[in-house]
Amino acid sequence: MKDIQITEHSIDIASCINRVMAPDVGGIDVFIGTVRNETRGKKVLWLEFEVYEDMAIKEMNSIAEVIMIQWPVHSIVIHHRIGKLQVGEVPVVIAVSAAHRDAAFDACRYAIDALKQTVPIWKKEFFEDGAVWVAAHP
Amino acid sequence: MKDIQITEHSIDIASCINRVMAPDVGGIDVFIGTVRNETRGKKVLWLEFEVYEDMAIKEMNSIAEVIMIQWPVHSIVIHHRIGKLQVGEVPVVIAVSAAHRDAAFDACRYAIDALKQTVPIWKKEFFEDGAVWVAAHP
Amino acid sequence: MRRDYTAKGVILSRRFFFMSIRILAFGIAREICNSSTIDVVFDENITVEVLKALLVAQYPALKQLTSFMIAVNGEYAQASAVISANDEVAIIPPVSGG
Amino acid sequence: MRRDYTAKGVILSRRFFFMSIRILAFGIAREICNSSTIDVVFDENITVEVLKALLVAQYPALKQLTSFMIAVNGEYAQASAVISANDEVAIIPPVSGG
Numbered sequence: 002m003k004d005i006q007i008t009e010h011s012i013d014i015a016s017c018i019n020r021v022m023a024p025d026v027g028g029i030d031v032f033i034g035t036v037r038n039e040t041r042g043k044k045v046l047w048l049e050f051e052v053y054e055d056m057a058i059k060e061m062n063s064i065a066e067v068i069m070i071q072w073p074v075h076s077i078v079i080h081h082r083i084g085k086l087q088v089g090e091v092p093v094v095i096a097v098s099a100a101h102r103d104a105a106f107d108a109c110r111y112a113i114d115a116l117k118q119t120v121p122i123w124k125k126e127f128f129e130d131g132a133v134w135v136a137a138h139p
Numbered sequence: 140m141k142d143i144q145i146t147e148h149s150i151d152i153a154s155c156i157n158r159v160m161a162p163d164v165g166g167i168d169v170f171i172g173t174v175r176n177e178t179r180g181k182k183v184l185w186l187e188f189e190v191y192e193d194m195a196i197k198e199m200n201s202i203a204e205v206i207m208i209q210w211p212v213h214s215i216v217i218h219h220r221i222g223k224l225q226v227g228e229v230p231v232v233i234a235v236s237a238a239h240r241d242a243a244f245d246a247c248r249y250a251i252d253a254l255k256q257t258v259p260i261w262k263k264e265f266f267e268d269g270a271v272w273v274a275a276h277p
Numbered sequence: 278m279r280r281d282y283t284a285k286g287v288i289l290s291r292r293f294f295f296m297s298i299r300i301l302a303f304g305i306a307r308e309i310c311n312s313s314t315i316d317v318v319f320d321e322n323i324t325v326e327v328l329k330a331l332l333v334a335q336y337p338a339l340k341q342l343t344s345f346m347i348a349v350n351g352e353y354a355q356a357s358a359v360i361s362a363n364d365e366v367a368i369i370p371p372v373s374g375g
Numbered sequence: 376m377r378r379d380y381t382a383k384g385v386i387l388s389r390r391f392f393f394m395s396i397r398i399l400a401f402g403i404a405r406e407i408c409n410s411s412t413i414d415v416v417f418d419e420n421i422t423v424e425v426l427k428a429l430l431v432a433q434y435p436a437l438k439q440l441t442s443f444m445i446a447v448n449g450e451y452a453q454a455s456a457v458i459s460a461n462d463e464v465a466i467i468p469p470v471s472g473g
Contacts, residue, residue: 015153018171024226027175030168030247034375037238038162050374053303053367056351057374081374088162093375100175106248109168113240113375121348121367122374123304134305135373139343172473188472191401191465194449195472219472231473251473259446259465260472261402272403273471277441 002076003065007054009084012094021076021098028102030109034093036086040135046127050083050092053121057081060120064112068097071111072104079112081122092124140214141203145192147222150232159214159236166240168247172231174224178273184265188221188230191259195219198258202250206235209249210242217250219260230262295320298360300332301367306345309338310368325349326356332368343371393418396458398430399465404443407436408466423447424454430466441469 004020014033021029036048065077078096086092095112099105116122124135142158152171159167174186203215216234224230233250237243254260262273300315307313317331325347333339346369347354353369360366398413405411415429423445431437444467445452451467458464 014156018152022173022227024176026173029171029173031171032240032244033156033167033169034240035160035164035167035236037165051304051307052374053301053348053351053369056348056367056369059351089160098173102170102172102251106170106244110244117372117375119353119372120374121303121369121372123370124373125304134308134370136371137305137342137373189402189405190472191399191446191449191467194446194465194467197449255470255473257451257470258472259401259467259470261468262471263402272406272468274469275403275440275471 003062003069004076004078004080005058005061005065006080007052007057007061008080008082010082012080012082012091014091014094017078017080017094017096020078021096023075023098025100026075026098027100028105029096029098030102030105031097032093032095032109032113033091034113036088036090036092038088040126043128045088046129047088048086048092048127049125050081050086051123051125052081052083056121061116064115064119067115068108068111072099072108073101074099074104074108077108077112079116081116081120083122141200141207142214142216142218143196143199143203144218145190145195145199146218146220148220150218150220150229152229152232155216155218155232155234158216159234161213161236163238164213164236165238166243167234167236168240168243169235170231170233170247170251171229172251174226174228174230176226178264181266183226184267185226186224186230186265187263188219188224189261189263190219190221194259199254202253202257205253206246206250210237210246211239212237212242212246215246215250217254219254219258221260296322296362298362298364298366300328301365303367304370304373305342306339306368306370309336322359322361324356325354325358325360328360328366329356339368345370394420394460396460396462396464398426399463401465402468402471403440404437404466404468407434420457420459422454423452423456423458426458426464427454437466443468 075098081093097105097109213236219231235243235247297318302310348367395416400408446465447462
């Protein structure tokens with residue numbers, strides 16, 4: 002089972018976890034991204050996430066499909082929030098369940114690494130003295 | 140911060156996650172162990188966990204301390220449940236937060252691997268035709 | 278009249294009009310292009326590589342990005358891919374989700 | 376009288392009584408020993424290695440385990456460690472938490 006969502010509302014972590022639970026599951030790995038109060042020593046005020054939604058959903062589905070081919074996992078949930086997020090809020094939750102924990106760990110880590118590399122979502126960091134699109138410039 | 144607990148009651152996953160959140164945290168990895176309905180093809184009815192509590196708490200603390208030396212993590216929660224658990228219930232939750240996700244993933248995986256190797260907790264699996272202490276015999 | 282390689286609702290053609298496409302721009306690309314959509318017109322099928330060159334000529338700030346990709350119909354496109362009339366084309370600056 | 380190397384509240388001594396310790400047994404070890412505590416008496420300080428040999432002699436089923444460790448005061452003890460009078464000693468069969 003895979004459950005891919007992009008939302009403007011706060012992500013319900015407990016419900017992401019419940020979605021991947023099942024009687025034939027032995028281990029669940031969950032990654033939760035949180036908005037950090039600083040980046041390279043500069044105080045972050047808030048973040049804004051922009052998305053190319055159709056493509057992002059496609060890419061997130063394709064990450065989940067690659068995972069299901071590569072590892073014996075049971076279920077995958079990937080929820081990404083967009084819009085304006087404050088420090089401490091949660092832009093992304095990935096939950097992966099499997100019969101055995103190794104697959105859950107490997108797949109969950111693959112999912113967040115792949116998401117950060119390919120999914121068309123952009124993060125703008127707002128500081129006291131301006132704003133920067135993360136990773137845009139060398 | 141570390142929060143190590145052994146409990147006879149069901150583990151509150153959301154509160155484990157809340158405990159490791161902080162403004163200077165960027166990533167959280169959570170491992171959730173669940174009771175699986177079968178082991179090596181045999182239907183599991185329920186599990187019983189026994190603990191040498193004083194030593195288990197010591198070992199879990201020492202795992203957390205090793206982690207804090209080895210990785211730049213912010214907080215670690217390790218909660219282990221004991222007693223009788225049904226299929227689908229959660230014997231263990233480990234949550235690790237860090238400024239960057241790599242440390243959280245590495246430390247969380249180290250924690251569950253180490254826990255399974257050193258913490259004096261024993262699991263008995265109950266089947267329709269008997270019961271087995273896991274890993275006791277070659 | 279020769280108005281070569283201009284964009285933003287105008288003409289990218291040497292000869293006669295042939296194909297109009299709408300390009301979506303996201304994140305910093307949206308800011309560089311000062312619009313979330315750019316309408317361009319070509320007189321022949323072009324490749325992704327050519328489109329990127331045209332875009333950079335029109336919006337030199339794109340060259341300063343770490344990189345940018347072109348997506349066609351919601352998928353990353355190779356440099357040699359040919360863009361057709363009804364394709365959905367997007368400028369994808371370096372992503373930073375998660 | 377010679378009652379060598381017996382356990383369960385009795386004597387593990389050749390000479391005179393000297394040291395009594397209570398051993399905790401967990402999991403399958405508790406079932407093998409049929410008790411969660413075993414009181415043993417030694418006439419001299421013994422090492423973990425010797426204690427293990429004595430336990431196996433008394434409870435041969437321990438030998439069939441994948442392995443078992445001895446903890447002293449809540450920590451895994453080396454074979455050469457010496458057990459003292461007020462130590463808390465425990466038999467630790469293969470653990471299986473998580």
